Amino acid sequence: MVYVMRKIHILRAFFLVLPKLACVAPLQFALWQCIAVLHGLSFAILTPATQLFFERATALATGHADMASVMAALLCLAAAHVVMQILNGICNFIPMMYTQKAHGVFSAALFQKINRLTPIQWENTRVLDDINKALKGEQESIYFTNTILMLLTFYLPYFLFMALYLWRCKPLLVISLLLVFLPTLLTQLLRTKLFAKAEDASAPVRRELEYAESCIAGREFFKETRTLGAFGYFRDLFQSSASLLNRLQMRASVRADLAELGMKLLSLVGYAGILLLLLDALLANEISVGAFAAIFNSVAQMFSMMREIICSHFGSVAGTYGRVQNYLAFMQAEAPERPALQFNSGDIVADHISFTYPQATQPAICDVSLTIHAGETVALVGENGSGKSTLARLLLGLYEPEHGRIERGPSSSSAVFQQYQRYQMTLRDNITISDFCAPAEDDKLELVSRRAGLDVYGRSFPAGLDTMLSREFDGVDLSGGQWQRVAIARGLFRNHELIVLDEPTAAIDPIEETQVYNRFAQMAKDKTALIITHRLGSVRLADRILVMQQGRLVQQGTHESLMAAGGEYARLYAAQEQWYESNS
Ligand SMILES: Nc1ncnc2c1ncn2[C@@H]1O[C@H](COP(=O)(O)OP(=O)(O)O)[C@@H](O)[C@H]1O
Ligand SMILES: [Mg+2]
Numbered sequence: 001m002v003y004v005m006r007k008i009h010i011l012r013a014f015f016l017v018l019p020k021l022a023c024v025a026p027l028q029f030a031l032w033q034c035i036a037v038l039h040g041l042s043f044a045i046l047t048p049a050t051q052l053f054f055e056r057a058t059a060l061a062t063g064h065a066d067m068a069s070v071m072a073a074l075l076c077l078a079a080a081h082v083v084m085q086i087l088n089g090i091c092n093f094i095p096m097m098y099t100q101k102a103h104g105v106f107s108a109a110l111f112q113k114i115n116r117l118t119p120i121q122w123e124n125t126r127v128l129d130d131i132n133k134a135l136k137g138e139q140e141s142i143y144f145t146n147t148i149l150m151l152l153t154f155y156l157p158y159f160l161f162m163a164l165y166l167w168r169c170k171p172l173l174v175i176s177l178l179l180v181f182l183p184t185l186l187t188q189l190l191r192t193k194l195f196a197k198a199e200d201a202s203a204p205v206r207r208e209l210e211y212a213e214s215c216i217a218g219r220e221f222f223k224e225t226r227t228l229g230a231f232g233y234f235r236d237l238f239q240s241s242a243s244l245l246n247r248l249q250m251r252a253s254v255r256a257d258l259a260e261l262g263m264k265l266l267s268l269v270g271y272a273g274i275l276l277l278l279l280d281a282l283l284a285n286e287i288s289v290g291a292f293a294a295i296f297n298s299v300a301q302m303f304s305m306m307r308e309i310i311c312s313h314f315g316s317v318a319g320t321y322g323r324v325q326n327y328l329a330f331m332q333a334e335a336p337e338r339p340a341l342q343f344n345s346g347d348i349v350a351d352h353i354s355f356t357y358p359q360a361t362q363p364a365i366c367d368v369s370l371t372i373h374a375g376e377t378v379a380l381v382g383e384n385g386s387g388k389s390t391l392a393r394l395l396l397g398l399y400e401p402e403h404g405r406i407e408r409g410p411s412s413s414s415a416v417f418q419q420y421q422r423y424q425m426t427l428r429d430n431i432t433i434s435d436f437c438a439p440a441e442d443d444k445l446e447l448v449s450r451r452a453g454l455d456v457y458g459r460s461f462p463a464g465l466d467t468m469l470s471r472e473f474d475g476v477d478l479s480g481g482q483w484q485r486v487a488i489a490r491g492l493f494r495n496h497e498l499i500v501l502d503e504p505t506a507a508i509d510p511i512e513e514t515q516v517y518n519r520f521a522q523m524a525k526d527k528t529a530l531i532i533t534h535r536l537g538s539v540r541l542a543d544r545i546l547v548m549q550q551g552r553l554v555q556q557g558t559h560e561s562l563m564a565a566g567g568e569y570a571r572l573y574a575a576q577e578q579w580y581e582s583n584s
Contacts, residue, residue, distance in 0.1 A: 008325045010317070016328055017145040020109075024102045032094045036153035039091045042084040043305075044161035047298045049077045055290030091154070095146055102142050109331070110138050116335050119398040124358040130330050137327025140320040147313050155309055162302065169291050170281045176295075177302070179270040184306045187263030194259050198252030205245045212238035267303060274299055343411040348372040348395055348498070348528070353404030355394055364390040365401070366551040374409055374497075377521055377529040379539035381572065382548030388532045389418060391548065392500050395530065410497030410528060416504040420487035422478075424470035427461060430486050434494035445493070451519050452489035453512070454482070481508045488516065498528040505533070514538040536573050545569065 008016070022029045053073040059065035114131055121127045159177065166173040215221045215234045225231055278295055281287045287295075348371065355365040364387050372378050372395075380388050393399050396415060397408055414434065423430050431448065432440045445465055449456045460482060461467040468475025469486070478486065484504050491499065501520065505513040517531060517538040531542060539545050540559045547555035547562065547569045554568050562569040 008328050010321055013141075013321065013324050013328055014145055014148050016332075017141050017324070018149070020106070021102055021142065021145050024105050025098070028094070028098060032091075032098060033149070033153050035087060035090055035094065036150065037157050039084070039087040040154040040157035041161055042080065042087050043301065044158045044165070045080050046077070046084065046301075047162070047165060047294045049073075049080045050297055051288070051290045051294035053077045053290070054293040055288055058289050099142050099146065103139055106138050106142065110134060110327075113331055118335075119393065120358065120400075126359075130326070130333075133323065133326035134330035137320075137323035137325070137330075141324045141327050144317060144320040144324045147317050151309065151313060155305060158305065159302075162298070166295070169295070170286045173277055173281065173287075173295070176274040176277060176299070179273045180299070180302045180306050183263075183266035183270040184303065184310050187259065187266050188310050190262060191256070191259045194255045195252070198248065198255060202245055202248040202252070205241050205248060209238060209241040209245055212241060270303075271299060343408050346374045346409055347407075348409040349407040350395065350401075351405045351407075353394060353401035353406060355390060355399060355401050357390075362551075363402075364551055365394065367404075368551075368553045369404075370546060370553060370556070372409070372528060372530065374528055375526055376544065377524055377531065377542050379542035379545045380530060380532045380548065381534065381536060381539055381545060381569070383572070384534055386548040387551040388534075388548050389502050390551075392502050392530060392532055396498075396500060412496050413498040413500070414491050414494035414496035415500040415502065416488050416491035418503045420484070420490075420504060422469070422483050422486075424473055425468070426463075426465070426475075427456065427467050427469055427486065428465040430469055431465075431489050431493050434490045438493065438495050440493075445489075448489045448492040449485075451492055451523055452485045453516050453519070454485045454489055481512075484508060485516075488520075492520075492523070496527065498530070499524060500530045500532070502532045503534065510535055510537050517541060534572075536569075536576055547572075 053070070053076070056065050056070045056073040060067065060070050114134075117127065117131075163174055163177060166176060212234050215225050216231065216238065225234060275296070278287070278292055282289065282292045350368055350370050353365060353368050354363050356363040366387075368391060380391065382388050390399070392415070394401055394406060395408070396413055397406075423433065425433070427449075428440070428445060431445055432438070442465060446456055455461075456464055460476065460478060462476065469478060471477045485508075487504055488501070491501070491504075501517075505516060508516065513533070513535060514537050517533075518541055520531070521529070521541040531539070533539065543558075544556060545559060545562060546553055547567075549568050555562055555565065557565070563573065
């Protein structure tokens with residue numbers, strides 16, 4: 001059930017994201033792609049337009065054309081430039097808008113997927129990692145797909161058109177494209193290699209430098225550094241690594257400059273090759289002077305287009321590919337089957353259930369059988385780590401047992417957990433968020449607040465129920481104990497037949513805990529309630545006490561019967577007795 005990262009081929013990744021991207025706004029998407037193709041062609045069309053203009057101009061000089069036809073050609077050339085600029089503007093604008101919109105849609109889908117994870121998956125650190133990676137890869141997947149799309153809809157039409165044009169002038173001229181491509185590719189490979197080498201050498205030195213700096217200037221280090229008189233040592237370390245880093249970086253810049261020079265030389269060779277081809281064709285009368293001039297003119301453009309593709313677009317596709325894979329693997333992972341929960345609207349029955357956490361070696365719950373009757377208030381006690389919370393989550397249906405069977409009683413349940421949320425919202429929203437469907441009159445909110453031990457008209461809440469509980473949003477902050485009471489009020493507000501309180505009282509002292517539990521037990525009279533605690537001062541109010549030890553249910557009964565029986569409960573009670581004596 002843990003999802004396993006799969007490798008996804010780069011083209012498959014592209015074709016997986018593409019339809020989703022297209023579906024964000026299909027019409028706009030189609031329009032954008034058409035404009036991209038036109039944009040690519042508009043660059044290419046400049047070459048034949050230039051050719052036409054030069055041909056007419058030379059014809060005018062030899063008296064074979066009139067001025068009007070030259071002006072017409074000039075107008076065509078100018079129009080091609082204007083159209084190209086306009087398309088260029090549109091092509092910069094649309095992807096920006098579209099990417100924003102797609103980001104919203106993609107995030108929503110990702111959040112849906114995260115929301116479908118089962119509670120047990122949240123216990124798995126690998127799944128948490130996967131969520132993190134998927135969040136990072138989501139936006140990258142849009143850039144990744146956009147870049148490949150641009151290669152296909154902008155650059156490909158451009159180079160196809162140029163290839164066709166050169167072919168028509170003279171088939172051998174198509175080799176020019178190769179003369180553009182190879183030098184650019186080679187110099188890029190050279191550069192990458194040189195930079196990687198320089199980075200490999202300087203990374204450890206930079207870390208050393210940063211460490212020396214933190215030992216001298218960092219808040220945590222400075223006391224000891226100063227006290228021990230280690231300042232001189234770190235200063236020397238800093239200076240020596242700084243000068244080493246300088247030397248390395250000098251060497252790297254020299255190499256980068258050499259690489260740059262090499263790139264220009266290689267490009268020059270390519271350039272020269274194309275010119276020779278052109279000159280040869282011109283002298284053999286295979287192409288016109290106009291075609292010669294037009295192609296000559298566009299060589300620089302082809303080089304710069306090729307450099308864009310190889311230096312920036314290939315790099316960005318390769319750089320984002322890994323994170324895009326993470327995102328796609330997460331989105332494609334199948335949700336584990338969740339059997340429909342069985343409710344009988346009566347007793348809760350667990351029949352020999354066992355449960356082991358993912359990545360754990362020992363079972364957290366081992367062969368537990370119990371029945372909780374409808375309307376009963378049951379306390380679950382035991383040392384930390386004895387399996388109380390795990391058992392509660394099983395009974396609530398958050399986890400499925402590995403072995404055994406659970407019959408869930410009432411279908412509506414509420415819970416207050418050990419780790420509760422501090423929502424940065426108003427007190428009202430903090431309470432009603434547990435059940436948005438329930439009617440939320442002030443009377444009811446005041447009642448559950450009072451039962452949770454909160455005085456909504458006290459000093460802590462200047463605006464009553466509408467007090468904003470967040471310093472960041474211009475509100476008030478609460479103490480740990482008050483936040484716990486808010487969490488309890490939230491649990492009580494939710495419409496429920498069964499309620500579980502899983503030690504939400506750690507920040508409240510034992511005496512007050514007893515009061516909270518007492519109020520709670522009174523109002524839970526007609527409901528099924530499970531109170532979990534490792535402090536035994538508050539459990540006498542329960543109808544029955546269940547005692548857990550190392551994942552097993554070892555005892556059950558009333559306080560008196562358990563005390564009389566000796567064993568785990570009596571041991572726990574003896575260990576805690578002095579708390580209550582000294583406090584009361
Ligand atoms: N998410 C988890 N992953 C692995 N082991 C866990 C996880 N949560 C709890 N455990 C282990 O399961 C056992 C029972 O834990 P828990 O039910 O939280 O005990 P209690 O609520 O009684 O303190 C402990 O040994 C604990 O270490
Ligand atoms: Mg617990």
